[in-house]
Amino acid sequence: MSFYELFELNHAALAPWRAFADATRAAFQSPGNPFAETPFGRSVLAAADLFERTTRRYGKPAFGLVNTEVDGQTVDVTEEIVWQSPFCSLLHFHRELPAGRAADPKLLLVAPMSGHHATLLRGTVEALLPGHDVYVTDWADARNVSAAAGRFDLDGYIDAVTAMIRAIGPGAHVMAVCQPSVPVLAAVSLMSEDGDAALPASMTLIGGPVDTRVAPTEINRLAKGYGIDWFRENAVMTVPATCPGGGRVVYPGFMQLSGFLGMHLDRHVKAYGEMFAHLVQGDGESVEKHREFYDEFLAVMDLTAEFYLQTIETVFIEHLLPRGLMTHRGRPIRPEAISGTALFTIEGERDDISAPGQTEAAHALCSSLPATMRDRYLQPGVGHYGVFNGSRYREEIVPRIAAFVRRHEPAEKPGRRGGAKRTKADPR
Known part of the structure; x- marks a missing residue:
């Protein structure tokens, strides 16, 4: 067994x-x-x-975002799928705006595929909705994807990001949270080199492991210390035949969760002890806050083994992107080809997953960008999750993202009102 x-x-x-x-x-x-x-x-x-x-x-949570406030008025929000493949759905949070109102910038939020569902970014989306036309990548749980759908590795991830940018259309903006910073940077590099008509106007990278040689964290040291063979032998498993993805080799979500919990086990034990005390005391408000956080935190998903192993090796062990050696299906990734997509990097001062400097390293790689198309920000007093969720994210980071995106909006906005159209499932 x-x-x-x-x-x-x-x-x-x-x-x-x-x-x-x-x-x-x-x-x-x-x-x-x-x-x-x-x-x-x-x-x-x-x-x-x-x-x-x-x-x-814990099952996959719902975004549950049914309205937002735009120009001081509450408007309805409808969640719709506008692009789909076996491994990802592109969600659009359509806002019922008044007729004739100027369109807001289209923003693709690329969620991490690192064990949690895209709903981990619920607060990220909620804070962006008042001033942006938001799209989110909703990655599939690999245990539910039939083995007949084939492989999905880091190259496939880059292909999917590129396809979704094209589905949204020219002049959009892309924002990557944590893990997708590397594949998003790769996708934009390839699109820039090809002169792709759908090239994003701007790219925001938040807390991403662009160069993990900079200020290595415990996660970085662990990956480097064990080596890829250890992960191949100990971290991936076959999905049981009783699941829809039976026979697929994956990195199980429960393994990832064990790692998350193990990093700060004392905090989680203390949190559950406090929850017990609040329940006994009848403090419903404190209990509900605990439940909301852990309902999201404990809902995990499996990753395809090929994606997981290729990411570990490429990003955390070999550092191929910053060394100029990363390829996509045999083709070199050249960030220096980026000249028309503005770059904004955001980091957290206390980030112990992607330490300060790891994301900012993208600026050195995108050497063709003029100073007027760059920005960087270090948020004081926050850790990894604080750069995309919480009060400081809402009050100090979102206004900076909004200003950066507006500053780099294309003068012409083709197809702004229509947005991406619903499509049939991607046959790949």
Whole structure:
């Protein structure tokens, strides 16, 4: 029996206990239970709730963004798929704007494919919606993609990003959060060299590992220390036949989650201890904030093994992009070819995943860009997640992104009102 199958079996074995925890919660929440509002009853309820939450499988959350405020008015937002392949859907957050109102810049937000769903960027999207026409890459969970759909590696990721930029149309802006900084930079490099008509007007890279030789973090040192053979032998597994993607070789989401939790295990243990205390005390607001964060944080997805291994080797072990050795299907990636796409890099002062300097390294690679088409910003006092979520992101980073995007909007805006059209599934 494989480790993945053992994980699935263990999850199934806990199902009766989760059902018992649910029954216990229902019993101790009942107004007819004389122990319901006693310290003993609240302790039992808290324990049952904690057990159920720490043993469940968290499904993909919904964005749930149904409205936003534009020009001081609340407008409806509709989520629609405008491009699709077996491994990704391009979501458009269509805003019902007043007739005749000038269109906002089209912005493609490239979500990381690093274990969490694109909904991890819900706050990122929400803060951008008032002033931008937002599109988001919604990467598929590899355990749900049939093996018949074929491979999906880093080269395929670059192809997908390029296809989605073209689907949105000329003059758009692209913004990469963390991991996609490298493939987005590669895609724009290739499009620039080809003189592609859909070349983005600007490119914003946030907390990305462009050059992990700069201020190496624990993650960087781990990848370099183990080497690609260790990851190939220990980190990838075959999806069980009971899943839609049965037979596909993946880097499982539960492995990634173990890494996330292990980095700051003391913080997570403390957070769950505090949640237990809040449940006993009846502090519903604090409990709800905890639940919202962990509902998102604990919802993970599998990555195709070929994408995971190629990314580890290319970005974290061999540093091929900053060394000028990265290729796409045998073709060299030349960031120096970028001359018409403005570049903005954003980093967090306390980022322990992509340390300050790793993203800014993109400026040296894009050597053909004039100073007027560059900007860089280091956000004080925030870690990795703080550069794309939270109050400082909303209040200090988003206004800078908006100003940069507006400054580099094309004078002519072809197809601005229509946006990308819905398409059938990409046959690749």
